[in-house]
Amino acid sequence: MDRKNELAFIASNTNTFLQASGKTLEKRLEEIALTDQEENEIVKDRTIKTIRDKGLSLFGTVGDVISTFLNWNDDVNDDLSEAKKMVLLEQYFNKSDSHEKAISMLKDFLTNPQGNTLFNKILRILDDSPPDEELMQHLSSVLKVIIDSGMFEELFDQHKYALSQIERLTPQALSIIADYKQWPAIRLGHSISFGPKVTSDWFSEFTNEYCAKKGIRDQDKYKRVQHSVIELQRQGLMEALKGQDGLTHCELTHVGTDLLPYIS
Incomplete structure (x- = not known):
């Protein structure tokens, strides 16, 4: 597998990559033999405080263990970072008419x-x-x-x-902003408003209508959508306004509208 394909695999199969990399970590650790004194010190402390207090030179061999963990993590993090950057730039080029x-x-x-x-x-x-x-x-x-x-x-x-x-936003919240033209009007029962702006809770009604329109039935996805809607409102990017048709219409605020050119 060449490097490009390897990075593409890492980006789309992160769990598999980490599990496979974990085996290399196990192999590295197996090559380090701890003395009884070092093992007792690890069991006694059980926290990272020992590392902070005594540094990587801790008991010689334990320092090797710590270095092994840190070096492995650096290697994995570098691969993940490179994979994400490669996918980002590949998608950028795919959006262009002329490479x-x-x-x-x-x-x-x-x-x-x-x-x-x-x-x-x-x-x-x-x-x-x-x-x-x-x-x-x-x-x-x-x-x-x-x-x-x-x-x-x-x-x-x-x-x-x-x-x-x-x-500050989750990917799900960004997707909801980009999909603003598909936001449904909602019908609220009792509600509190200040002028046309609804100030009482409208998240559940919006989430119900939006998920129904998008065909979202999975409860975990439903909860993520609702969390994202609450997130957008709290950050001043989305609001609900009473319409003359008796329905409530959710709209982007001025700040939310400013983000549209970047993600739509």
């Missing part, structure tokens, strides 16, 4: 100080989550929008603000 043009624009983006800062911000968002196809699709769209817009210096603050908002 030659996309390569040229990406080069200009990365060699621009503001562009490079924005790119690394996107990578940090990517690195803070396990490989997630939904998130990588959204971030590749973000990358393309920022690169296509050009004017990295003039739009730097705008892009940075949008990325800060995106960083």
Whole structure:
């Protein structure tokens, strides 16, 4: 398997990759023989505090154990990070009509100080989550929008603000924003409002109607959708307004609308 295919496998089969890598960790640990004194110290402490207090030189062999764990984790983390970045850029190129043009624009983006800062911000968002196809699709769209817009210096603050908002959201919440045209009108029973804005709970009704419209029946997925709807409202990205038709219409706020060009 060449490196590209290996990284693609890691990105889409993370659990399998970690289980396989865990076997290499076991093999490395088996090569280290602990003395009775070292084993007793580990059993007695049972916490990472020993490592912090005594450092990696702890009892010689135990230091080797610690180094083995840390080095293995660094290797695995590097592979996961590289795999996610490869998928991100591959999706970016797939969204472009001309790969030659996309390569040229990406080069200009990365060699621009503001562009490079924005790119690394996107990578940090990517690195803070396990490989997630939904998130990588959204971030590749973000990358393309920022690169296509050009004017990295003039739009730097705008892009940075949008990325800060995106960083706070789950992939599911981003998908709900991108799908705003499919949001259903809902009928509430008793509700409290301030002007047209509904201030009482409308999350359950919206989630019921939205999941029914999207054909979502799995209870775990239903709960994730509801959690994401609550998340969007609490962060000031989504609100519910009473309409003249007697129905309640959920809409993006001004801040939520600002994110649309990046992820839709």
